[in-house]
Amino acid sequence: MDKHFTNAQRAEVLTQALPYIQNYNGKVLVVKYGGNAMINPTLKEQVMEDLVLLTLVGVKVVLVHGGGPEISEMMEKLGKEPTFVDGLRVTDKETVDIVQMVLAGKINKSLVNLLEMKGGKAMGISGMDGRLIEAKMKDEKLGYVGEITNINIECVEDLLQKGYIPVISTVGCDERGNVYNINGDTAAARIAGALSAERLIMMTDIAGLLQNKDDPSTLIPEITISDAKKLMQTGVIQGGMIPKIKCCIDAISHGVKNVVIMDGTIPHSILMEILTDEGAGTMVIGD
Numbered sequence: 001m002d003k004h005f006t007n008a009q010r011a012e013v014l015t016q017a018l019p020y021i022q023n024y025n026g027k028v029l030v031v032k033y034g035g036n037a038m039i040n041p042t043l044k045e046q047v048m049e050d051l052v053l054l055t056l057v058g059v060k061v062v063l064v065h066g067g068g069p070e071i072s073e074m075m076e077k078l079g080k081e082p083t084f085v086d087g088l089r090v091t092d093k094e095t096v097d098i099v100q101m102v103l104a105g106k107i108n109k110s111l112v113n114l115l116e117m118k119g120g121k122a123m124g125i126s127g128m129d130g131r132l133i134e135a136k137m138k139d140e141k142l143g144y145v146g147e148i149t150n151i152n153i154e155c156v157e158d159l160l161q162k163g164y165i166p167v168i169s170t171v172g173c174d175e176r177g178n179v180y181n182i183n184g185d186t187a188a189a190r191i192a193g194a195l196s197a198e199r200l201i202m203m204t205d206i207a208g209l210l211q212n213k214d215d216p217s218t219l220i221p222e223i224t225i226s227d228a229k230k231l232m233q234t235g236v237i238q239g240g241m242i243p244k245i246k247c248c249i250d251a252i253s254h255g256v257k258n259v260v261i262m263d264g265t266i267p268h269s270i271l272m273e274i275l276t277d278e279g280a281g282t283m284v285i286g287d
Contacts, residue, residue: 017275024274025058027198028160030256032188034066037203037264038107045114047203050270051165052120059274060160063115063122064168064191066184067107074102087243088138088145091181096144096171099181103169104128111167123164127172128179130155133187135172135180146172146180148187153194185247193254200251201273202244203264208282209245211236222283225249248284259284 031051038044051061071089072082075098083090091099104126115122127133132155135146159166170187172180185202192200209228211218223231228245231237237245248259262269262281273280 020275021057024054024198026060028060028062028192028195029054029274030062030064030188030192030195030197030200031270032064032066032185032200032202033111033264034184034203035068035205037205038065038067039069040265043265043267045118046267047264047270048111048114048118048120050268052115052118053271054274055120055163055165061165062156062160062168062191062195062197063111063165064170064184064188065103065107065111066170067103068184070107071099071102074098085142087240088142088183089181090142091144093144096179096181100126100171100179104171108167108169115165115167121164122167123159124167124169125155125159126169127182127187131173132156132168133170133172133182133190134174135182136174137178137180144178144180146174146182148172148182148190149174151190151194153191156191156195183243185244186250189247189251189256189259190254192251192256192259196255198257199274200248200256200259201270202247202259202261203269204244204261205263205265207263208261208280209237209241209284213238213241220282221279222285224285224287225252226287228284245284252284252286258286 055061075082108124112122112124131152133148134150136149138145138147156166170182170184172182207216207219209220211220244261251259260273260281260283262273269280
């Protein structure tokens with residue numbers, strides 16, 4: 001902390017955070033973390049510190065992660081060319097093994113380790129554990145890309161009850177034992193819905209929803225579902241933001257109070273969102 005920051009100022013900051021802490025105490029917060037927001041190691045540590053701090057003030061934190069860049073990197077190392085159709089990774093049998101190895105193995109356990117190093121209690125699970133994410137093949141041309149058919153949330157609730165931060169990698173399975181690569185945003189929306197979460201935070205590498213995608217000063221701080229649908233129809237929301245907004249709508253329709261899309265590359269953006277008036281990013285709310 002800045003050494004020019006007096007003890008009185010520190011105390012003032014904490015007292016200002018008190019109403020927010022009271023508001024979130026005992027509530028569930030799901031954080032979707034992945035992609036480019038995960039690349040910078042210093043930022044990653046700060047995100048883990050924020051999550052541990054929130055658990056210490058009584059917030060029930062669930063971390064859902066992706067890891068697209070690392071999967072692509074591993075595929076290239078193994079001589080496989082990553083291919084995408086409509087933003088989804090074409091996943092053959094060999095690729096789904098790589099996805100499982102990178103997501104449920106390397107990334108999941110490194111996040112658990114970081115949370116534990118920061119003083120948290122964390123437990124890493126995949127969507128296959130406790131059949132948390134049941135899925136079926138979304139489209140044959142995509143291979144083993146899964147469409148979620150059911151969420152079995154009991155194992156996550158058990159971990160929360162025992163004071164753990166569940167760290168969830170988004171691979172799913174079906175009753176025949178097939179493994180599926182599941183879109184991280186979609187999985188986070190459905191898991192948050194099943195937990196009736198107070199909030200879902202989707203960390204990306206952009207400020208949030210912009211009126212003009214090339215101008216960060218046109219950030220829309222809050223939007224209703226019906227207004228978001230209008231902006232999709234008029235083309236204001238386009239490209240990679242469309243699936244994100246659809247996931248926000250999906251989460252709210254499944255029981256999440258509100259969803260925030262925020263820039264995960266800003267230090268301590270989660271704390272700014274949860275513990276201050278100002279917030280960060282764009283909040284999507286029901287009508």
